Amino acid sequence: MVALSYTNIFTADIDRLAEFYSRLFDLQEIVESRSPIFRGFTTGGSSIGFSGPSAYDLLGLAPQEGVGDRVLQTFDVSGEGEVRALTERAGELGATLVKEPFKTYYGWYQSVLRDPDGNAFRINFQGSAS
Template identity: 35%
Template sequence: MMKLYLNFFCRDIEAQCRFYGAVLGLPEHEALRSPIYRALQGPGFELGFNAWPAYELLGLRERAPAAGKTAPVTCYPTLMLHDPAAVEQAAKACIAQGGQLLQGPFATYYGQWQAVLCDPESQVLRVACVGLPPGHEAPALDALLNQSSH
């Protein structure tokens, strides 16, 4: 069995741990606490928050964003929730905790209900579920591609 450990580099590991814990309803894995690390325990995964010194410890100093700059989006987690109401709740909690709703919630062409969010340190994540709420249909991919080309 495999378990996913997903880590974010953070300027404030305490605040980020609280934000994600509140938005996703996950408890802190307190046994892993250190001066430069916090983690949340999820079912089959762990969400970690590394303080800035971890760039150096991992040999990634050259890849750290400059002070005051936002890191480019090169990947993002998608957390699959159990139903559309949970996606709606996570989006509302994100805003209430100081994050941003970047898009959605909306129907995807592949039949998921999702929202694209941004945490207080500008990290991007998605929350989604399989299935759509009543009254919503999956848009056709061709229509979406035509919209984006204009």
């Protein structure tokens, strides 16, 4: 089985965005990976990283051009109440609410938001389908 080890978000301000997510989800920093262009945090079975613009050159990539969402991060929590509480907390920390907490057709309960950089993410409880 393949396992996702890291997902990274490119940002012009790694400190601001790393602080947003670490404060919202109480993430622990992987201090050994800290550099002027990167911050990494554990998130359970995988990790999330925040890469500064200099990382594009390091990785041989070019910034994406044009508008539109290209990725959607989903953060699982333990219950519907936690979805609601973290959605409210995200707003206090600078996120923009896209969609209030709702039950999906497949039985999950989630909210959709944008972080301070405008990246879409979900706060999700994988409830049982009923």
